[in-house]
Amino acid sequence: MTEPCLKVSDLHVMYDLGSNGFGKRKRLHAVNGASFEIAAGETLGLVGESGSGKSTIGLSIMRLIEPWSGKVTLGGTDVTGVGRKDVRTLRRRMQMVFQDPYSSLNPSMTVEQLLEEPLIIHRDLPKAERSAMVGQMLESVGLHAGYAVRYPHEFSGGQRQRIAIARAMILHPELVVLDEPVSALDVSTQSQILNLLKAIQAGSGTAFLLVAHDLAVVRLMSPNVAVMYLGEIVEAGPSGRVYDAPAHPYTAALISAVPFPDPERQRTATRIILKGDLPSPLNPPSGCRFRTRCPFAMEICAKETPPAVPVEGGGTAACHLHAHGPKLAGRSLMPFIKERLAGG
Ligand SMILES: Nc1ncnc2c1ncn2[C@@H]1O[C@H](COP(=O)(O)OP(=O)(O)O)[C@@H](O)[C@H]1O
Ligand SMILES: [Mg+2]
Structure with missing residues:
Protein backbone atom coordinates (compact mmCIF):
# COMPACT_ATOMS: atom_id res chain seq x y z
CA MET A 1 0.00 0.00 0.00
CA THR A 2 1.33 3.43 -0.86
CA GLU A 3 1.05 6.17 1.71
CA PRO A 4 -2.11 8.27 1.23
CA CYS A 5 -1.56 12.00 0.69
CA LEU A 6 -3.89 12.85 3.55
CA LYS A 7 -5.07 10.62 6.36
CA VAL A 8 -7.54 11.88 8.95
CA SER A 9 -8.22 9.57 11.91
CA ASP A 10 -10.97 10.06 14.48
CA LEU A 11 -10.79 13.85 14.32
CA HIS A 12 -12.70 15.78 16.98
CA VAL A 13 -12.98 19.56 16.93
CA MET A 14 -14.57 21.71 19.62
CA TYR A 15 -15.32 25.42 19.66
CA ASP A 16 -14.96 26.98 23.08
CA LEU A 17 -17.97 29.20 23.65
CA GLY A 18 -16.77 30.53 27.00
CA SER A 19 -18.14 29.92 30.47
CA ASN A 20 -21.78 29.10 31.15
CA GLY A 21 -21.71 31.39 34.19
CA PHE A 22 -21.30 28.51 36.65
CA GLY A 23 -17.62 28.00 35.99
CA LYS A 24 -18.20 25.24 33.43
CA ARG A 25 -16.87 25.80 29.89
CA LYS A 26 -19.43 25.56 27.13
CA ARG A 27 -18.17 23.72 24.07
CA LEU A 28 -19.61 23.08 20.66
CA HIS A 29 -18.55 19.69 19.31
CA ALA A 30 -18.36 20.68 15.63
CA VAL A 31 -16.59 17.55 14.34
CA ASN A 32 -17.30 14.28 16.11
CA GLY A 33 -14.82 11.59 15.11
CA ALA A 34 -14.24 12.04 11.36
CA SER A 35 -11.94 9.60 9.53
CA PHE A 36 -11.04 9.53 5.83
CA GLU A 37 -8.12 9.34 3.39
CA ILE A 38 -7.19 11.01 0.12
CA ALA A 39 -4.78 9.29 -2.27
CA ALA A 40 -2.01 11.34 -3.87
CA GLY A 41 -3.31 13.41 -6.79
CA GLU A 42 -6.95 12.53 -6.11
CA THR A 43 -10.00 14.54 -5.06
CA LEU A 44 -12.32 13.75 -2.18
CA GLY A 45 -15.60 15.65 -2.14
CA LEU A 46 -16.99 16.60 1.26
CA VAL A 47 -20.71 17.40 1.18
CA GLY A 48 -23.40 18.20 3.71
CA GLU A 49 -25.67 21.09 4.54
CA SER A 50 -24.47 24.34 6.08
CA GLY A 51 -23.29 23.92 9.68
CA SER A 52 -22.40 20.22 9.34
CA GLY A 53 -18.71 20.87 10.06
CA LYS A 54 -17.12 20.81 6.60
CA SER A 55 -15.13 24.03 6.94
CA THR A 56 -14.09 23.06 10.45
CA ILE A 57 -12.53 19.86 9.07
CA GLY A 58 -10.68 21.84 6.38
CA LEU A 59 -9.42 24.43 8.86
CA SER A 60 -8.22 21.83 11.35
CA ILE A 61 -6.34 19.87 8.68
CA MET A 62 -4.53 23.14 7.95
CA ARG A 63 -4.06 23.72 11.70
CA LEU A 64 -5.79 27.07 11.26
CA ILE A 65 -7.84 25.83 14.18
CA GLU A 66 -6.49 23.33 16.69
CA PRO A 67 -8.16 19.91 16.71
CA TRP A 68 -9.38 18.61 20.07
CA SER A 69 -8.16 15.08 19.38
CA GLY A 70 -7.47 12.69 16.54
CA LYS A 71 -4.67 12.54 14.04
CA VAL A 72 -3.98 14.11 10.65
CA THR A 73 -1.02 13.04 8.52
CA LEU A 74 0.19 14.59 5.28
CA GLY A 75 2.26 12.16 3.22
CA GLY A 76 3.10 10.35 6.45
CA THR A 77 4.08 13.53 8.36
CA ASP A 78 2.11 14.02 11.56
CA VAL A 79 0.30 17.36 11.18
CA THR A 80 -1.52 17.29 14.51
CA GLY A 81 1.58 16.45 16.54
CA VAL A 82 3.99 19.14 15.33
CA GLY A 83 4.62 22.40 17.17
CA ARG A 84 3.34 25.74 15.86
CA LYS A 85 6.73 26.56 14.32
CA ASP A 86 6.73 23.42 12.19
CA VAL A 87 3.19 24.08 11.05
CA ARG A 88 4.69 26.90 8.99
CA THR A 89 6.92 24.42 7.20
CA LEU A 90 3.89 22.24 6.53
CA ARG A 91 2.07 25.16 4.88
CA ARG A 92 4.49 24.76 2.04
CA ARG A 93 2.99 21.33 1.45
CA MET A 94 -0.68 22.16 1.94
CA GLN A 95 -2.74 25.21 1.09
CA MET A 96 -6.34 26.35 1.30
CA VAL A 97 -8.64 28.25 -1.06
CA PHE A 98 -11.70 29.90 0.49
CA GLN A 99 -15.20 30.48 -0.78
CA ASP A 100 -15.14 34.23 -0.91
CA PRO A 101 -12.55 35.55 -3.35
CA TYR A 102 -13.45 39.09 -2.25
CA SER A 103 -12.31 38.76 1.36
CA SER A 104 -9.62 36.10 1.06
CA LEU A 105 -7.11 38.27 -0.84
CA ASN A 106 -5.45 41.18 0.97
CA PRO A 107 -6.80 44.24 -0.92
CA SER A 108 -3.68 46.35 -0.26
CA MET A 109 -1.34 43.92 -2.03
CA THR A 110 -0.78 43.68 -5.77
CA VAL A 111 -1.22 40.33 -7.47
CA GLU A 112 2.55 40.11 -7.70
CA GLN A 113 2.91 40.63 -3.95
CA LEU A 114 0.12 38.15 -3.21
CA LEU A 115 1.71 35.42 -5.29
CA GLU A 116 5.24 36.25 -4.23
CA GLU A 117 4.52 36.07 -0.52
CA PRO A 118 4.58 32.26 -0.21
CA LEU A 119 7.81 32.19 -2.23
CA ILE A 120 9.43 34.75 0.07
CA ILE A 121 8.37 32.84 3.18
CA HIS A 122 9.29 29.37 2.00
CA ARG A 123 11.87 29.67 -0.76
CA ASP A 124 15.08 31.58 -1.08
CA LEU A 125 15.00 32.89 -4.63
CA PRO A 126 16.32 36.01 -6.37
CA LYS A 127 13.65 38.60 -7.19
CA ALA A 128 13.88 38.05 -10.95
CA GLU A 129 13.22 34.34 -10.53
CA ARG A 130 10.24 35.02 -8.24
CA SER A 131 8.76 37.43 -10.78
CA ALA A 132 9.19 34.89 -13.55
CA MET A 133 7.40 32.26 -11.44
CA VAL A 134 4.55 34.68 -10.68
CA GLY A 135 4.13 35.40 -14.40
CA GLN A 136 4.12 31.70 -15.28
CA MET A 137 1.68 30.90 -12.52
CA LEU A 138 -0.72 33.63 -13.66
CA GLU A 139 -0.65 32.29 -17.18
CA SER A 140 -1.29 28.75 -15.97
CA VAL A 141 -4.52 29.92 -14.31
CA GLY A 142 -5.58 31.75 -17.46
CA LEU A 143 -4.58 35.30 -16.54
CA HIS A 144 -2.14 37.64 -18.31
CA ALA A 145 1.27 37.89 -16.66
CA GLY A 146 0.87 41.66 -16.98
CA TYR A 147 -1.97 41.55 -14.40
CA ALA A 148 0.70 41.15 -11.70
CA VAL A 149 0.80 44.92 -11.12
CA ARG A 150 -2.95 45.18 -10.43
CA TYR A 151 -4.88 44.99 -7.16
CA PRO A 152 -7.60 42.43 -6.28
CA HIS A 153 -10.45 44.96 -6.61
CA GLU A 154 -9.65 45.35 -10.31
CA PHE A 155 -10.78 41.78 -10.99
CA SER A 156 -14.09 39.90 -11.26
CA GLY A 157 -15.03 37.17 -8.76
CA GLY A 158 -13.91 34.40 -11.11
CA GLN A 159 -10.59 36.14 -11.82
CA ARG A 160 -9.98 36.62 -8.11
CA GLN A 161 -10.59 32.94 -7.50
CA ARG A 162 -8.01 32.23 -10.23
CA ILE A 163 -5.57 34.45 -8.32
CA ALA A 164 -6.34 32.61 -5.05
CA ILE A 165 -5.74 29.27 -6.83
CA ALA A 166 -2.47 30.56 -8.30
CA ARG A 167 -1.33 31.64 -4.83
CA ALA A 168 -2.26 28.24 -3.37
CA MET A 169 -0.47 26.35 -6.17
CA ILE A 170 2.74 28.37 -6.47
CA LEU A 171 4.68 26.19 -4.02
CA HIS A 172 3.44 22.96 -5.70
CA PRO A 173 1.64 21.68 -2.58
CA GLU A 174 0.70 18.03 -2.09
CA LEU A 175 -2.77 19.00 -0.91
CA VAL A 176 -5.13 21.92 -1.43
CA VAL A 177 -8.27 22.27 0.68
CA LEU A 178 -10.88 23.95 -1.52
CA ASP A 179 -13.64 25.28 0.73
CA GLU A 180 -16.70 25.97 -1.47
CA PRO A 181 -14.39 27.39 -4.16
CA VAL A 182 -17.17 28.14 -6.66
CA SER A 183 -20.19 28.76 -4.41
CA ALA A 184 -19.87 32.55 -4.68
CA LEU A 185 -19.61 32.50 -8.49
CA ASP A 186 -22.25 32.50 -11.24
CA VAL A 187 -22.90 29.20 -12.99
CA SER A 188 -20.83 29.77 -16.14
CA THR A 189 -17.87 31.04 -14.12
CA GLN A 190 -18.26 28.03 -11.83
CA SER A 191 -17.67 25.57 -14.64
CA GLN A 192 -14.65 27.53 -15.89
CA ILE A 193 -13.06 27.41 -12.44
CA LEU A 194 -13.87 23.72 -12.00
CA ASN A 195 -12.30 22.95 -15.39
CA LEU A 196 -9.25 24.97 -14.38
CA LEU A 197 -8.95 22.99 -11.13
CA LYS A 198 -9.16 19.71 -13.06
CA ALA A 199 -6.47 20.84 -15.50
CA ILE A 200 -4.23 22.02 -12.66
CA GLN A 201 -4.61 18.72 -10.85
CA ALA A 202 -3.84 16.72 -13.99
CA GLY A 203 -0.66 18.74 -14.46
CA SER A 204 0.52 18.92 -10.87
CA GLY A 205 -0.65 15.74 -9.14
CA THR A 206 -1.94 17.80 -6.21
CA ALA A 207 -4.65 16.17 -4.10
CA PHE A 208 -7.81 18.17 -3.35
CA LEU A 209 -10.23 18.11 -0.48
CA LEU A 210 -13.22 19.71 -2.17
CA VAL A 211 -15.77 21.05 0.27
CA ALA A 212 -19.09 21.82 -1.40
CA HIS A 213 -22.78 21.80 -0.62
CA ASP A 214 -23.55 21.36 -4.33
CA LEU A 215 -23.71 17.65 -5.05
CA ALA A 216 -23.44 18.14 -8.80
CA VAL A 217 -20.11 19.93 -8.36
CA VAL A 218 -18.75 17.10 -6.26
CA ARG A 219 -19.91 14.41 -8.65
CA LEU A 220 -18.21 16.19 -11.53
CA MET A 221 -14.95 16.68 -9.65
CA SER A 222 -14.43 13.79 -7.23
CA PRO A 223 -14.11 10.04 -7.66
CA ASN A 224 -14.87 9.72 -3.94
CA VAL A 225 -17.29 11.52 -1.67
CA ALA A 226 -17.93 11.79 2.07
CA VAL A 227 -21.29 12.98 3.37
CA MET A 228 -21.44 14.91 6.65
CA TYR A 229 -24.34 15.40 9.01
CA LEU A 230 -24.06 17.35 12.26
CA GLY A 231 -20.31 16.84 12.70
CA GLU A 232 -20.17 13.22 11.56
CA ILE A 233 -19.41 11.44 8.29
CA VAL A 234 -22.55 9.37 7.79
CA GLU A 235 -21.65 7.85 4.43
CA ALA A 236 -18.57 7.69 2.22
CA GLY A 237 -17.47 5.86 -0.92
CA PRO A 238 -16.98 6.05 -4.67
CA SER A 239 -19.14 8.92 -6.00
CA GLY A 240 -20.96 6.73 -8.56
CA ARG A 241 -21.99 4.21 -5.90
CA VAL A 242 -22.96 6.84 -3.33
N1 LIG B 1 -15.56 30.11 15.20
C1 LIG B 1 -16.62 29.41 15.65
N2 LIG B 1 -17.04 29.49 16.93
C2 LIG B 1 -18.08 28.78 17.37
N3 LIG B 1 -18.80 27.93 16.62
C3 LIG B 1 -18.45 27.81 15.32
C4 LIG B 1 -17.34 28.54 14.76
N4 LIG B 1 -17.22 28.20 13.45
C5 LIG B 1 -18.21 27.31 13.19
N5 LIG B 1 -18.95 27.06 14.30
C6 LIG B 1 -20.07 26.11 14.43
O1 LIG B 1 -19.56 24.82 14.15
C7 LIG B 1 -20.48 24.07 13.37
C8 LIG B 1 -19.83 23.65 12.07
O2 LIG B 1 -19.58 24.81 11.29
P1 LIG B 1 -18.82 24.77 9.88
O3 LIG B 1 -17.61 23.92 10.00
O4 LIG B 1 -18.63 26.17 9.45
O5 LIG B 1 -19.89 24.04 8.95
P2 LIG B 1 -20.04 24.03 7.35
O6 LIG B 1 -18.75 24.47 6.75
O7 LIG B 1 -20.40 22.61 7.01
O8 LIG B 1 -21.16 24.97 7.03
C9 LIG B 1 -21.71 24.96 13.19
O9 LIG B 1 -22.64 24.64 14.20
C10 LIG B 1 -21.16 26.35 13.40
O10 LIG B 1 -22.15 27.21 13.90
MG1 LIG C 1 -18.37 26.03 5.45
Missing part, protein backbone atom coordinates in the same frame (compact mmCIF):
# COMPACT_ATOMS: atom_id res chain seq x y z
CA TYR A 243 -25.08 8.82 -5.82
CA ASP A 244 -26.75 5.86 -7.53
CA ALA A 245 -27.12 3.54 -4.56
CA PRO A 246 -27.03 5.57 -1.34
CA ALA A 247 -26.96 3.47 1.81
CA HIS A 248 -27.75 6.23 4.32
CA PRO A 249 -31.15 7.97 4.39
CA TYR A 250 -29.51 11.40 4.73
CA THR A 251 -27.53 10.84 1.52
CA ALA A 252 -30.69 9.60 -0.20
CA ALA A 253 -32.51 12.76 0.94
CA LEU A 254 -29.73 15.07 -0.27
CA ILE A 255 -29.68 13.37 -3.66
CA SER A 256 -33.46 13.37 -3.96
CA ALA A 257 -33.44 17.16 -3.47
CA VAL A 258 -31.30 17.70 -6.60
CA PRO A 259 -33.65 18.60 -9.49
CA PHE A 260 -33.52 16.57 -12.71
CA PRO A 261 -33.18 18.64 -15.89
CA ASP A 262 -35.83 16.40 -17.53
CA PRO A 263 -39.31 17.46 -16.25
CA GLU A 264 -40.80 13.99 -16.83
CA ARG A 265 -38.07 12.37 -14.75
CA GLN A 266 -38.52 15.10 -12.15
CA ARG A 267 -42.26 14.38 -11.82
CA THR A 268 -41.73 10.69 -11.14
CA ALA A 269 -38.57 11.11 -9.03
CA THR A 270 -38.47 9.79 -5.48
CA ARG A 271 -38.40 12.72 -3.05
CA ILE A 272 -37.50 12.18 0.56
CA ILE A 273 -38.76 14.97 2.77
CA LEU A 274 -36.83 15.45 6.00
CA LYS A 275 -38.70 16.40 9.15
CA GLY A 276 -37.77 19.55 11.08
CA ASP A 277 -34.54 21.53 11.12
CA LEU A 278 -30.92 20.67 11.70
CA PRO A 279 -30.60 20.19 15.49
CA SER A 280 -28.09 22.34 17.37
CA PRO A 281 -24.66 20.71 17.67
CA LEU A 282 -24.68 22.04 21.25
CA ASN A 283 -27.37 19.52 22.04
CA PRO A 284 -27.19 16.69 19.48
CA PRO A 285 -29.77 13.87 19.52
CA SER A 286 -28.80 10.69 21.38
CA GLY A 287 -27.84 7.57 19.42
CA CYS A 288 -27.95 8.39 15.71
CA ARG A 289 -27.70 12.16 15.26
CA PHE A 290 -29.89 11.99 12.15
CA ARG A 291 -32.79 10.12 13.78
CA THR A 292 -34.88 13.22 14.62
CA ARG A 293 -35.21 13.96 10.90
CA CYS A 294 -35.11 10.43 9.54
CA PRO A 295 -38.34 9.10 7.99
CA PHE A 296 -37.22 5.55 8.84
CA ALA A 297 -36.07 5.98 12.46
CA MET A 298 -36.50 2.93 14.73
CA GLU A 299 -36.34 2.49 18.48
CA ILE A 300 -32.67 1.50 18.47
CA CYS A 301 -31.72 4.74 16.69
CA ALA A 302 -32.31 6.80 19.87
CA LYS A 303 -30.30 4.37 21.99
CA GLU A 304 -27.20 3.38 20.04
CA THR A 305 -24.80 5.21 17.77
CA PRO A 306 -24.84 3.30 14.47
CA PRO A 307 -21.44 1.85 13.50
CA ALA A 308 -20.10 2.43 9.98
CA VAL A 309 -20.78 -0.73 7.96
CA PRO A 310 -19.20 -1.66 4.61
CA VAL A 311 -21.44 -1.00 1.62
CA GLU A 312 -21.78 -3.14 -1.51
CA GLY A 313 -19.89 -1.35 -4.29
CA GLY A 314 -17.52 0.42 -1.91
CA GLY A 315 -17.40 2.71 1.08
CA THR A 316 -19.33 2.75 4.35
CA ALA A 317 -22.59 3.98 5.85
CA ALA A 318 -23.45 4.53 9.52
CA CYS A 319 -27.13 3.57 9.75
CA HIS A 320 -29.02 0.99 11.84
CA LEU A 321 -31.16 -0.01 8.83
CA HIS A 322 -28.27 -2.24 7.77
CA ALA A 323 -28.22 -4.46 10.85
CA HIS A 324 -31.73 -3.87 12.25
CA GLY A 325 -35.27 -3.43 10.94
CA PRO A 326 -35.14 -4.28 7.22
CA LYS A 327 -31.54 -5.57 7.65
CA LEU A 328 -30.17 -4.07 4.45
CA ALA A 329 -26.67 -5.46 5.14
CA GLY A 330 -24.79 -2.79 3.23
CA ARG A 331 -27.09 -2.70 0.21
CA SER A 332 -28.58 0.34 -1.51
CA LEU A 333 -31.42 2.02 0.34
CA MET A 334 -33.35 2.87 -2.82
CA PRO A 335 -35.51 -0.28 -3.20
CA PHE A 336 -36.44 -0.03 0.50
CA ILE A 337 -37.30 3.67 0.17
CA LYS A 338 -39.42 3.12 -2.94
CA GLU A 339 -41.33 0.35 -1.20
CA ARG A 340 -41.88 2.48 1.91
CA LEU A 341 -42.94 5.53 -0.07
CA ALA A 342 -45.34 3.39 -2.10
CA GLY A 343 -47.19 2.81 1.17
CA GLY A 344 -45.31 -0.21 2.55
